[in-house]
Amino acid sequence: MTTKKSTSLPRSKAYVPLVIMVLLAAVPSVTSNSYVLHVLIMILFYAVLSEAWSILAGFAGQFSLGHAAFFGIGAYTSTLLFIWNGISPWVGMFIGAGLAVVLSLIIGFLCFRLRGPFFSLVTIAFAETLRLLFLNWGPLTGGPVGLLVPLSGDSPTNFQFLSRIPYYYTLMAITLIAIYVTYRIRNSQLGLYFMAIREDEDAAQSLGINIIRYKLIALAISVFFTALAGTFYAQYILFLHPDAIMSLNFSIEIALPAIVGGMGTIWGPIIGSILLTPLAEFTRSILGGGYAGVYLIIYGSILILTMMFLPNGITHAIAARNRPASRSLPRKRNHECVGS
């Protein structure tokens, strides 16, 4: 399969990301600097979110711009279960992910008839609807004031730590699982179905692939990890606000590492996050709270430049340069937007 080959780094370079992961795992034994760890945590955070997004967008070609909503469902579910019933967020994390998956399947079932930008639009509308509902459900979500996760000190059973190191390794575990799942998908029939749908939905359907079903599978896997990251965020930041975590801007932030790094690749979103997240974190810490949006100006500019000069992302560009004989990922212009 040429398609499969062209979506991966050349074999000779395949060890590079692995080396990076091993180095990342070793960092806490070298430094316990809280800021360094925070930046690393944020790198992993956006890496796992973008990796999850890329399962749906990069492999199955469905560009959701509403993933922040599923993230929010995960974060709020585990937090509210913890506040109301004292259920540990470790458990709530999976309940939240389950709930987000169920909701995503309903939304997906309704929306997957729409193609291209129309699917993106309807996911934005869904996410904005949920954000506004959460913003107005005062008793449930704290409304515009936001929701504080109750502090329970150094309490590993409640997914709360005083040190950043346990957070770091927890997130690294989730990230590695997400990478492993993506790897398995890419090397399976499922992945081939996803890519067939991405390249040409009509052709895929005519070959007997139940496209709605496989889009839903891609969505469910993608949303599951997105919601897990939502709970992680709740436990790490300990504060939830619909405008911060369910906005369109956040949905774009989820997508950006994959777009810049390379969609439909295993390491693209990780590389994208390694490049982008420190930029955002450093800008934030240098300029301070008054200029909270500056990193989004940088992100927006990077997004524009990426589309203009590296439309397939960095990984594909490197792969194409190392293998001049083979074409980079073929993508066609799709005029047909709305399903009949």
Next chain:
Amino acid sequence: MDPTVFEQAIVSGILIGGLYVLISIGLTLIFGVMRVINFAHGDLMMAAMYVTYWLFTLYGIDPYISLVVTIPILFVIGSVVQRFLIDRVLAGPQESQLFLTLGVMLVVQNLALLFWKADYRAINTYYTGAVIRLGGVFISVPKLTSFFVAVLLTALLYIFLTRTRTGKAMRATAQNREVSSLMGVDVRRVYVIAFGIGTACVGAAGTLLSTFYYISPTVGTTFTLMAFLAVVLGGMGSFTGALFGGLIVGLAESLGAVYVATQYRELVTFVLFILILLVKPSGLLGRSRV
């Protein structure tokens, strides 16, 4: 159900709908001519609102007079975005255009946030609070004035599209790019003009809106989605479709605000949007072109 409440909602719906029409026509023009879905549409409107705000606050220029400034400025911004950014990705896959306009959205919105903070601002002219009473219905003077100016601009645009050579070239390009190119139409020039005019439309709407609506850096996204709703309702790329779509959305929001709850006004837009896309994605009037 109080009949005057109903009448009041209908009147405000039509008045705001007139502005929605102008915003939607801008969006549908851009989509119709070059098949680009412009996610930055509402944010460019927000930029126009700030231009109007500062012209009024710093120099005391009346918002309606500032139209002669905002329309050209927004035309230039739109043309530049098309000529130097979007033009490069037009031949690529559709998601490239989508992400690029999202990038423009992020930049414009956060630049505004950087310069002017998240504060809500409003323009207070001597006629801001003025109302005319018609039977039991109160009509806000700035809303009424803005409505008529929007109708006038829409009519001018219609005449431009149907009577001038450039307008005809735009419609020809919308119908078939290859053929119009063969007939001697400079398609790239048409694209630049179409994007410029589409942006100028939303800029004019922003100025008109700012006479009675709050101004903030994040005001754009809702209007982008509102315009998409109106355009999808009427059929993507259709001028008359955008006319009907804009009015319907204006009425729906206004009635929704009265009979559901004011804070859910935006929610009505989004829920309608989802329903329309799901039930009839090709629009109520079927598909037609600019």
